[in-house]
Amino acid sequence: MWAALKARLRRRTDEAEEPPPAPAATTPPSPAPRPGPPVPGGGRPGTPSTPAAGHADPAVFADGFFGRKVEEETLDDLLDSIEIGLLESDVALPVVERLRRDLRKEFVGRKLKRGLETETVIRGALEQSVRAILAQPPLDVAARVRAGARPFVILFVGVNGTGKTTTVAKIALWLRSVGLSSVIAAGDTYRAGAIEQLLVHGERLGVRVVRQQEGSDPAAVGFDAIEHARAKGVDVVLVDTAGRQHTNENLIEEAKKIRRVTRPALTLFVGDALSGNDVLTQAQMFDQAIGIDGLVLTKLDADAKGGAALSAAYVTRKPIVFVGVGQGYDDLRPFDPEWMLRRLFAEEAAS
Ligand SMILES: Nc1nc2c(ncn2[C@@H]2O[C@H](COP(=O)(O)OP(=O)(O)OP(=O)(O)O)[C@@H](O)[C@H]2O)c(=O)[nH]1
């Protein structure tokens, strides 16, 4: 996110710093004329100006870049530019608005120079604000499992192809790494090949996969897996489900039934970070239809923008529990806001 925003800010500075038309040979060097007349109130042509002439936005004034006086610039103009950059990075509108408010508070009355200083100040202010947005009470799955009744059932839901099945396999491995056993319920009885896909994961990981025939009732598969876990003293039941659009009423009804029968301690929505703001809408819809407790965001390794991941918890008001960072079984991380912050503010885009 920051890398793209920085590039935008630099382009903007470069435009503002374009060399003036060459002065006549006899004319002594003079301050650079700017293209276009200044707008009363300090605004640029085409942008809303501040209300009263003589009361310019008391914010971003610059002087002395390479010894040349640079034209006044309004805070709103700078914030507009940042806002567009954030939207381009998939940051959701409510988050953009919050960031804008925070930056405005930070900048009003400050004196900034164009160029690197402005960039550093913007970065610092933005980072502080993003840290506050990402801060959330952590949802520690291992602690919940240890504190909860056994078996602890986790249900995975989401639209097609977001990474549910892969995430189930990754979580089985992660649970083992923290000393907890699991069994997987092959609850996608809908898509041809889904059961086989899970069996392969289960075999590779040495994790039991409970299944029935293709086309059978997924709630019954979940029930069987819970019975198995009870009998064998397994800590966690991971219930995979078929991908479904929230608009598909039959499949949503089916998901509700799986929920009623398996009574999960945790229902996780698995969303693909690459789908931008769609993933937020999907999570909200699933929450309304089925009820979710948290989010898993996948494919962050391929998501150079990062805005959807930044916005997810803020917009849905559900915690991000895990993030997927690749196709390997160990490419899963419990969500860490500081890790996310480092990615968002990397000087170079993540991928
Ligand atoms: N790069 C990357 N790819 C991922 C990640 N998680 C899953 N994938 C890939 O996404 C594709 C779909 O993954 P699945 O786990 O089959 O997705 P699903 O949600 O179960 O799909 P359906 O069951 O068809 O709804 C696979 O090629 C996975 O390897 C991730 O974190 N990063």
Ligand SMILES: [Mg+2]
């Ligand atoms: Mg699947």
